[in-house]
Amino acid sequence: MPEFDRLSHLAPNLTKMVELIGASQRILVTMHCRPDGDAAGSAIAMMHILRTLHKDVVVFNVDPIPDNFSFLKGSGEIVHELDDVEFDLCLILDCADPSLLGRKFPYDKITCPRAFVDHHSVPWKDCCLNLHDDKASAVGEILFHLMNALEVKLTREIAEALYTSIITDTGSFRYTSTSADSMRVSGYLLATGIDVWNICSHIYEDNPVEKIRLLGLVLQTLWVSRDGRLASLHANRQMLRKCHCSGALTDGFINYARSIHGVEVSIFMTQLEDDLYRLSFRSRGEIDVSAIASSFGGGGHHNAAACTLRGSVESIRGQVERILGELYGLSIPDSEGGR
Ligand SMILES: [Mn+2]
Incomplete structure (x- = not known):
């Protein structure tokens, strides 16, 4: 029995994504505006994965990261202004449509190749590569496979970010998108020793009284x-x-x-x-x-x-x-x- 049901679907584009990342040094990572747990968690995980490979990474969003996700290591490094728009590659995560990048996203100035990682049902047309699986519970689940394909070791900080992405997009494993694969991936994340209650407290039980x-x-x-x-x-x-x-x-x-x-x-x-x-x-x-x-x-x-x-x-x-x-x-x- 294969360990992950969706790996064969992803495999051809995983190989291409590994090549694309290998050929790029300065990489822009972005995601949909008003970021949720999947957008924030997957972008932060991608930042750590790419830094392990010694890439120059800039993570950009037009909007601030909600306080509930500020416990994720690296969240403070996400920028909301772009001075230099010269990149080798732009990775767009969890974004079904260009308009969701937000009106202030400098779309026309980013002239490097664009690749996306997504699980929405309508893939973009003007991207050089679509690492896409509409059966994935979250972009974080796809990134787990990309991390393995890039031969990056799973660390606690990557695991915390990926776990945030998966629990928020599955409604804490309640929605129909929850699959055997999302559970298997989460098993690997938990095996790094992440503190599940601490993560959930930050996300769900840290509301301002207002x-x-x-x-x-x-x-x-x-x-x-x-x-x-x-x-x-x-x-x-x-x-x-x-x-x-x-x-x-x-x-x-x-x-x-x-x-x-x-x-x-x-x-x-x-x-x-x-x-x-x-x-x-x-x-x-x-x-x-x-x-x-x-x-x-x-x-x-x-x-x-x-x-x-x-x-x-x-x-x-x-x-x-x-x-x-x-x-x-x-x-x-x-x-x-x-x-
Ligand atoms: Mn998502």
Whole structure:
């Protein structure tokens, strides 16, 4: 029995990636903006892997790394400005679309070859190499195989970063992306002696008190459609001000709406301007929320997607209900009937 089920899928491009990295000295590593655990963890692991090979590595993101991931060694070295844009190779991690690098990413100035490592279902077209596996639970899982192909020894600091990437993208091994391979890889990471509880405490149990106060206000906005299949929560600017919170602190709140018995789709709305909201969607099954988001000009995965929309909370809910009705033939009654 092969040790890893997905290694044969990755093998041809792993070899090419090893050659590409071998031929490059100055390497830019970047990932999607508003980095999550997979983006931050995989970029930091890549930094350590490349430094072991004596490469000059710059890790760049347009946005700051959330405090929950600042325990990862090397997180403080991630830069948010690029003075020198001369690189031999640009490695793009965990990024389904160029627009997700953020508006401030100097895309046109980076003229070196671009290669990506990703597990989203739509690979980029203008990359010289796609190290891609849509069955991988996280980019961190793919990087474990790349590290082995590069003959870099697994250290504790690499293991902590890869473990962060895998636990956050699998929802602590709860999502369907959790596989025998993600468990096997994690077994190797744990064998380095990493402190799993310490990592999880930093990621999940280190909330600022302002976030929990905001959660209290947000939970009072709960709305559930009359048939119980759609639920929404929102945070307006007044709540954010009252709790001294930025919109980024609402991360994860949407899962409270999805966790309700019978709810298939949850929405979280964060007010950006008077009549402008950022919408996140979560699905727990059949309904592909990326289809809903893309009908409003956004995008994402089957189970998680986002877009921005104009209107009031009530009118936006109505628009989402209409789209759900059109795409899935659901007869979700209008929002007046919410419970
Ligand atoms: Mn990811």
